[in-house]
Amino acid sequence: MYDTLIQMLDATMRVSTPLILAALAGLYSERAGIVDISLEGKILGSAFAAAAASAVFGSAWVGLIFGIMASVMLALIHGFACITHRGDHIVSGVAINTIVAGMTVTLGLHWFNLGGQTPALTGNERFLDITLPFAHAMQNVPVIGQIYTHLLSGHNILVYLAFFMVPVTYWVIYKTRFGLRLRAVGENPQAVDTAGISVTWIRYRAVIVCGILCGVAGAYLSTAHNAGFLKDMSAGKGYMALAALIFGKWRPVPVMFACLLFGFLDAVAVRLQGFVIPGLGEVPVQAIESLPYVLTVLLLAGFIGKAIGPKAVGRPYVKERA
């Protein structure tokens, strides 16, 4: 039983990693006032770019860089539409998602001729699991040993990076000048403008940070969690990250827990495949898989109180004419 729990928690960490990265990405963007429904597209784009580059150059790190570049480019397109041209954030986001979904498969077919996939990645083309020091020695220590060796140790570097980004984001958002301005620009851009700070520049920087984090999330999917790119492999993770963002009320630590909860439900879903409830029959996998969404709706509907986002989110900033 204890072993099962550890295994499930272990799976939770793996599944939560891209969610956490993407949700933090969304946090930077939305805190600065840019609604980002294109998290999904950026993850997918980066997953493809990372897998493709990794396959070509034989290095997961090179893949990661390409993944980030692809994602940042998409983020800049979103920024150009929403910030510079004051477009509708949702429309731009949906457009990016649609384009990326089609483009990845098309380019994949053209370059690799594998039905839209990239070649299977092996060895250094993937991020490999890291065994933390003393993992073997600790193995037999009761309780803690299990946690250390099987839960904390044995993940790839991107998993650790994702969790490390949570306190970093907290620090950036609440303890730095950039964070203060970022939060201000999402609440009242005019106040920022009259304080002599460029609203545009702050928002662009936020969008770029968002792109970088989504890039890591995408690279994780194709070069760490899996071994190659599959069509539509982001599978709604960007949307789930958005749900976690709202669930966690746009604050880094609660957002991480929301992601872990969603990840846990996912791990449960895998476990529950074929599970038979006496008298009711087999639990449909879809029922479990829909739990994160159902949960978000239910909790937002009344259990966690109002989730009030940044006040100026989604609103383009136009200097007032007297």
Added chain:
Amino acid sequence: MTNTTTPYAIELRDISKRFGAVQANKDICLQVPKGTIHGIIGENGAGKSTLMSIIYGFYEADSGHIEVDGEIVNIRNSQEAIKAGIGMVHQHFMLVENFTVLENVILGAEGGAVLRKGIHDARTELTRLAKEYSLDIDVDMVVEDLPVGLQQRVEILKALYRGARILILDEPTGVLTPQEADHLFRILYSLKEQGVTVLLITHKLREILASTDNVSVMRQGEMVAHRETAQTNKEELAELMVGKKVRLTVNKGDATPGDTLLSAKNVSQFDAQGVKRLKNVSLELRSGEILGIAGVSGNGQSELLNVLSGITEMSEGEIHFAGATINANSPKNASQMRDMKMAHVPEDRHKMGLVTGFEAYEAAVLGYHNSDVYNGKVFMHRKVMVDECKDRMAAWDVRPPNPHLKTANFSGGNQQKIVIAREVEQNPDVLLIGQPTRGVDIGAIENIHEQIVSLRDTGKAILLVSVELDEIMALSDRILVMFDGAVVGELDAKDANERVLGLMMANAYSDDEQGESA
């Protein structure tokens, strides 16, 4: 830094600014002596705010230049204005509401990439500033929890923290209670004593006369006069602002009241929380008279208008109007009331009177849009609406007379004229009118008042709700005073004066003074 050869803190030379076809500022010259409070007065749309936005770097002037302490400065954005020692307190505060006072103050002047040190320094500096200028405030409070007066103080602190020696305040008392306003002026005096130069933008003559050393008057984008405050008076300033003699009273003959057109008996209304907002209000409205409802804002006047016009249903009591009895069991909605020839000019023209995104001709049919006049079998008669709007604009002197201009782009007075014209031209029997001149220029006020009186003279019954005592006294034939949802006094307009009304509005008017038991 300070150049002692010039006595002026800031000088504007030939500043001009044009927005499309509108010349917002034309050859503006201004000299503000150091360490004085300088008032800039003008009607809405006279170009005051544009001028201040130029000084603060929100806009760039098309021509002309600005000198601070005798040196030409180039102010292209707010950052450069701040650097030149200029601070601004905007009419709508530029505060991040869910930030603390401290965070708001340091925003843009954080003193390093990491906040820790900046916050520490700011705390020390703010304590010093607060003491020096008697600007007491808890710097760890979240701004949205502060009353408006204190939020304004945060704005002042923000400017001082950035080293402002010239402080611009744009309509600072618009949102303040009289007590808060008094406190603000005390702060301004202490700023002045410390050598800060204050530019006070307002359209309130009383404030200018009470607090400034000098005053400059703007009209239609031009600076028309400079005066020493001690050498001028209310009448002269008002005249300079408007450009012609202002009549502070309305010419009107005695009322000849006729039949009662509308009567309310013990009308009460509860809000969604079950609080009684309207308490047993009874009134009679007769043809050919203007019944004024006086009271401090928020004492049930809005609820009364809403109930009478059918926007909200009453909870108790009844209304007799046009042969019908209206009560909680047989309510009539606003459109039914309109059909019974009751017109309503709502208090808040932006929220209830107009759709600001509509073109003028569309806004001019709202509420009557189902009328056969405007409708064919399928489509609306656009040309009929446009032509009618054009005629009304001419008749009511709406400027610009363009039926296709969005209502948002008209000035307050002209928007109000569009609303009033719409309601009056339907030839109603009863007109309910709330705050007819709120946010309206002096020139347009006169015009609107004349229209209301002439409507009365044609035998209409008019119920006027206003928080402006001058307006109530100038227009009404009979006055009801409301306090806490109830009518607490009634008097003939001839017997009304500010003192009596003021006491009644505060519900402090005793029976003895009234001379009869109520």
